[in-house]
Amino acid sequence: MTQQRGEETQARILRAAAECFMREGYDATGVAEICTRAGVSKGAFYHHFPTKQAAFLVLFERWLQGLEASLQVIHTSGRTAPQRLEGLAAMAEQVLEQANGQAPMFVEFWRQATKNPDMWQATIEPYRRFRTAFAALINEGVAEQTLRPVDPNLAAQVLVALGVGLILQGVLDPGGAEWRGAAGQAIRLLLDGLAADDNG
Amino acid sequence: MTQQRGEETQARILRAAAECFMREGYDATGVAEICTRAGVSKGAFYHHFPTKQAAFLVLFERWLQGLEASLQVIHTSGRTAPQRLEGLAAMAEQVLEQANGQAPMFVEFWRQATKNPDMWQATIEPYRRFRTAFAALINEGVAEQTLRPVDPNLAAQVLVALGVGLILQGVLDPGGAEWRGAAGQAIRLLLDGLAADDNG
DNA sequence: ATAATCAAACCGACCGGTCGGTCTGATTGT
DNA sequence: ACAATCAGACCGACCGGTCGGTTTGATTAT
Incomplete structure (x- = not known):
């Protein structure tokens, strides 16, 4: 053909x-x-x-689609908010593992997003969707009293920042520390801080 | 003259x-x-x-010196580990606030470090010094039993990742959310997770 | 069956313009 | 006078992007 x-x-x-x-x-x-x-x-x-940038943008959009797909999983991975966040931690391991190869692209995307308005809009929208989804998840947990009464938006921001930061550490120092499995543990550590006292 | x-x-x-x-x-x-x-x-x-890169490298080294100077402060900011980490949170607000203007440079440094071997070595060494310093701090807290018995290296990695992630969020979305003061609160949130139960 | 036809895929020489870096001669302070 | 410092014309290399022409393989007409 x-x-x-x-x-x-x-x-x-x-x-x-x-x-x-x-x-x-x-x-x-x-x-x-x-x-x-x-x-x-x-x-x-x-x-x-049509242009070099067009090729770059295709790569960018595919990467975003992959993230979006991962995001869908969160809502179906458990009954209570802590369980779902636990699922998130497991997912994070996979995402970060898989991102390991493509991670330098991540930095490149980030940089381009800060100077190209089109790319920025394409970035900021899913990024905020992420934060909102996390915040909603945490909010549920607070309502269920399975999480401490934290500010959901703030906590979501922290979660996203943690993910971003872990990816960047992976980019800079791929061999340094056993950061692969550590990512999930790190999120669980953070979740321990979020969890209400009567949770494990 | x-x-x-x-x-x-x-x-x-x-x-x-x-x-x-x-x-x-x-x-x-x-x-x-x-x-x-x-x-x-x-x-x-x-x-x-002598070269464009030389100018860039001077900027890079000065930025690193600024970070190193900030690092020194941690060791003299309190008696117990939680107090010092609390001081770290306060410092983080300042650093992130000040980094707000220079933050895009941070991304640029990061990117260059991943492809320029000289720059990478110049980056990775202070980066690891940071992590080690944090880990030592946390280790003290664990020994004092003012912090939960967490893996110090892992916790330090989380702290650094959180800082890096917050900086990047600031780069991407300077106006989005009140991330300025939120940075300090975020670290305190994490510290709540780290703190032993008998701490406020 | 096969020659004719066609549209899309592909090639690589080529263009205007920009890059990092050099060089020469003028200007400055002492 | 003279050494330090600066301005900007200039260079070869290279860039992203264009264009006229060739190849490919499916489709049609005979």
Whole structure:
């Protein structure tokens, strides 16, 4: 099939682009480098993407979709809020584990979001959705009295910050400390602080 | 004084460079742009710095020195470990507040550290010193039985991740939420989780 | 069956413009 | 006078993006 070949080429380009962006960053990687790594000509690249930034944005949106998918799981992972947050901790291990390879891209996304308005809007909206979802979850726990009476928005902010910070530690120091499983434990440690006293 | 004029020029260049790097990132800012913003010629720039990267590295090292100075304060801010960590929370507010302006540079430093070996070594060493210092602090608290018997290294990792994550949230969403004072509260929230039950 | 046709995929030479860095001659303070 | 300092023209390399032309493979007409 003709179409199939095109899709494969596009996939190769995206894969190569991701590798380059991770290694060198967005600005420092040339389209030519991406093409070489993809085994494809420059013309092919611009046949599939109108611009270098367009390719980057596709990668970004796919990454966001992956996160969104993970977010869905939280709401179905337990009866009480602490149980669901526990599920979140387990999920975090997976997400961080999987993010390990793509993590430099994460920093690149973050940086681009702070200077490209389009990218910023694309980032901030799911980011706030995350925080809101966490806050709702925590709020339930407070209502159930299974969590301490904390400010849900604040606690959610702390959770997100913790996740972001752990990812960045993984980026900077991949081999340093056993941070892989530690991520889940870290969240559980935080949850101990959140939990009402009569919880384990 | 001739020398003094030169130092002032150098300072203006560094200030301009920092602004540009924050706005556009390292790769995207040209030396010419830095010079224009500094009100200085290209010749002046290359009189003071052999290379664009050299200027960036000076900024980086100064930033690290600032962090190191902050770190010193922790050891003299209270008698018991919880008190000192409380002092840390207060300090964090200041640091994050002050980092608010320089925060995009933080992301830039992080990114460069992941691809430039020299920069990585310059980063990872003080980073680990931070974690070790936190861990020691927490360990004291555990020995005093003023903190729960947690893994000090893990808890320190969480603290650092939290700080890093909060900075990044500030970068991405400067106006979103009242994250300024929230940073200190967040750390206190975490400390509530760390504290032994007989502490306030 | 096979020649003709077509649209999409692909190639790589090429363009205007920008980059980091150099160089020369003028200006400054002493 | 003279050493330190600066301005900005200038250089080769390289960038993102364009374009005319070629290849590919499915479809149609005969």
